[in-house]
Amino acid sequence: MLKHEAALNAHGLDDSRASPPELLELGNAALRFLKTVDGDLELLSALDDQLDGALMLPLLDAPRRLSVASEVELAVELARALAFCARDDMHGEIAAAYARAGRREDALAQVDSNLETAELPFLAEARAGDVYQLLGDTDSAEAYFRRSLAVAGDGSEKRQAALRIANLLIDQGREAEASALLAAEHVDR
Secondary structure (H helix, E strand, C coil): CCHHHHHHHHCCCCCCCCCHHHHHHHHHHHHHHHHHHCCCHHHHHHHHHHCCCCCHHHHHHHHHHHHHCCCHHHHHHHHHHHCCCCHHHHHHHHHHHHHHCCCHHHHHHHHHHHHHHCCCHHHHHHHHHHHHHHCCCHHHHHHHHHHHHHHCCCHHHHHHHHHHHHHHHHHCCCHHHHHHHHHHCCCCC
């Protein structure tokens, strides 16, 4: 079990156990909470510290969980409310929510906006690849993932980008190419 899954379970926020009405209720509660926090990152960080780091991961994952459950408008609203603490990631999640809902034009317009305004180009390129992958355009997804690798700064970013590319290649039956990429980037699977 991943750390964030354990945190979700510990706080009753695991979307695999929440019915759609419960997930909707949790999403609305998260939105009300974020409106109370009102963009105060220091307060949010202090609360997360008091909860041993178990607040932020479920909050940041909530827009994805909501959009997977077809609660797109709430997912977008929640992602916008969270943008003060994870701007490029949440803007990417907005585009992904639109893509999951089949709203291609909205998704691609958001991707364009994200790429133009990104504070973290590595992340904006990676999230653009995620969106294209959700839309079924694997060629474009691969191109954006490769751009993410090209602009990645530190080793962690390079690893994340290489793994995104490798996963896409493996999904396409291109295992040898994925292995070669990971070896060239010095990434262990």
